[in-house]
Amino acid sequence: MDKVNWGLIWPLLALQILLAVIGLISLARTERVRGPKWMWVLFLVFGNLLGSVAYFTLGRREP
Numbered sequence: 001m002d003k004v005n006w007g008l009i010w011p012l013l014a015l016q017i018l019l020a021v022i023g024l025i026s027l028a029r030t031e032r033v034r035g036p037k038w039m040w041v042l043f044l045v046f047g048n049l050l051g052s053v054a055y056f057t058l059g060r061r062e063p
Contacts, residue, residue: 022052023044027059043059
């Protein structure tokens with residue numbers, strides 16, 4: 001239990017950060033989302049991978 005396999009953790013961590021940053025940029029640029037923007041910011045920042053996936057699948061509205 002003392003050894004952590006960073007070879008598996010780093011890609012997931014990088015993916016999580018990348019999706020959160022892309023989601024926050026997308027959220028800042030869009031005018032219409034489903035629900036309040038502050039809620040999606042919380043989902044993106046604290047929701048890990050699931051928060052980003054939820055925003056991209058449920059939160060964004062098509063024009």
